[in-house]
Amino acid sequence: MTTTQQQLQHLYWRAGFGPTPGQVAAGLSPRQALRQLLRDSQQFEPLDGPAMRYAEPLPPPSDKRLAAQGRPQTAMVTTPDGTAQPATQGAGKMTAAERKQRNQAIRSAYYAMNTGWLTRMATSPAQLREKLTFFWHGHFACRVRRPDAALQLNNTIRRLALGKFPDLLLAVSKEPAMLQFLNNQQNRKQHPNENFAREVMELFTLGRGHYSETDVKEAARAFTGWGYNAEGQFAFRERQHDDGPKTLLGRTGNFTGEQALAVILAQPACAEFITTRLYRFFVNDTPDPAHIQPLAQAFFRSGYDIADLLERLFSADWFYAAAHVGTRIKSPVELLAGLKRTLGLQLANERPIIVFQKALGQTLFEPPNVAGWPGGRSWIDSSSLLYRLQLPAVLLRNAEFNVALKQDENDLAPNLSRADRTFNEPVKTTVQLAPLQQLLAGTPAARQPARLSEFLLQVPIRPENLALVRGDLRAMTTALLSLPEYQLM
Structure with missing residues (x-):
């Protein structure tokens, strides 16, 4: 049976990038915290600078x-x-x-x-x-x-x-970056390019087994003429569009790209596919049809309301079951963002953050391919685990981080020498330990390592590891963050 604090921390890790000490000390119930998360996320603020x-x-x-x-x-x-x-x-x-x-x-x-x-x-x-x-x-x-x-x-x-997912799907499909990446600027009447149409159905909406090769060909015809202009905005090139009749997923019409997406979204399989992807990300790598089916049906009925789906998911009793707490491996980005959030961590020079991401196998804005990052157990191998366990000492104790990054064929400079790809220097940081100190206020010194472990770890610490957590607050924090258990959320 999970405690209220464990449930609260579970919500903050899954619906965000981990709790702050102040959030745990605030004493909210998981339901109150969820309402706060939804309120705080209502406003959109673009990333810019x-x-x-x-x-x-x-x-x-x-x-x-x-x-x-x-x-x-x-x-x-x-x-x-x-x-x-x-x-x-x-x-x-x-x-x-x-x-x-x-x-x-x-x-x-x-x-x-x-x-x-x-x-x-x-x-x-x-x-x-x-x-x-x-x-x-x-x-x-x-x-x-x-x-x-x-x-x-x-x-x-x-x-x-x-x-609403239909709005998101349409907007993303019309983004110049996506049209360029999936070659739709080459998709013209009488010379269709199927790449964009295929990935829209296979990876974005339906998944394999819910469409045919004929559906791909017909959808590609619907997306002919979709491109972008020199100002980086979507542009429909009418003279390059195939306006003839098309049969897509059992329906026939002179479909445009927008209408083709609507036909796809009319398939209940789409709601199930998206719900399953969200479930695997927020709940468990192993889908549970008994949980997913009711969510997918409600998602479909709501017109694909994403916020409504997530509120249902995070409110479900099974979301807080022990089988789902501390069972997901943090992605490299979740690991780094969580460390920064928990510790109020700031780096004197941000470049090492890029190095850490590349060493651990996940760099923002650089997915390996159109399928994205595989996730799950693929995050951990012998070298990446070693780097993960070294990070707390690097960030809290200015230890050196020594790594020779792999060649990246997609990099702007893909043929760098090993010397140019090697990072070996101390990382200067500042951390805010006062909030952790406040969290431990009133806790007897002998009990503090266990209390700190309850906040930093989502799984119970083994007695032999707890015995090693000694010293001042910085030393105890470093020791706990360096455990394999911290890789789980």
Whole structure:
């Protein structure tokens, strides 16, 4: 039987990025805490900042066509002082120095977006909105070289994360980053490209087994003409659209892309697919049909109301069952955001946060492929577990973090030498231990290690490990965070 504190911490870990000591000390019931989480996440605040902005416009779908209209496109580079300037030559004829400068500007923008979002995860009161944005970030996995397009997609997801799924699906489907990533700018009448249509059904809405190859071909025809303009906005190219009759999932009509999505959403299988994905993320890697079916049916009836579905899920008695508490492996991002949130952790230089993500196998804005991160037990192998267990000493005791990152074929500079990929230096941080001290106030010294473990760990600590938790508060905290049990939530 889980205690009220365990249930509360379980909710904060699953619906956000972990509890703060103050949240546990506040004494709310799980139901009161859920209402607070929902209230705090009502407002949408875009992720933005000067360092995240990158001035180069998206390449148009057809440079030749625009040039013929007298609208040549000028490539831009961002200088080290943050101002945007035209490249001295066309984008395809950049000098090596210009190309290097552009790549550095792109990388800097992505780093600012990454670290800015991780800080938002750790500090924002809108925990549920940020956690949902993180979930959809993996569900609608997209990796492009364009930080402006990637940030626009991320904010579209954030804005609609708790709304109606049809609105989210349509908006994401029209984002230039997604259209570029899944090749839909190449999807034209008489020459359809099926990539976008296939992933929409396989990964975004229905899952394998609920559509045919014919459905893919017909949906691809419906999405012909969908693209984007040089300003980074959706553009429908009517002359490239196939307006003939199409048969999709048993229905026939002269479907547009919007109508094709509506046909897909009319399938109850879609509600079950999305509910299952959310269940695996928020509850348990192993789906339970007895839990999922009623949720999926209510989700479908509600017009795919995401907030309503999550409120039902987090309010269910089974959500707090022992079988679901402390049974999910934290993803690298959840681990890092949780450490920052619990400890009020700040780094003097944010670059190590990127290094930690790359070493642990999950870098924000860089999913491995369109299927996103596999999750679950794939997060842990011999090297990543070692890095995970070293992190608390690195962050709380300025220990060195020594790692040679793997080559990344998708990186802007994919062929770096081992020396350039090696990180080996102390990480300067500040942590706020006063809230933990307040949480322990009134607890006898001999009982403090056990009390601290109840807050930091979601599973009971083994007696032999508890015996090793000694010293001052920093030492005890470091020891508990370095246990394998801290990897679970």
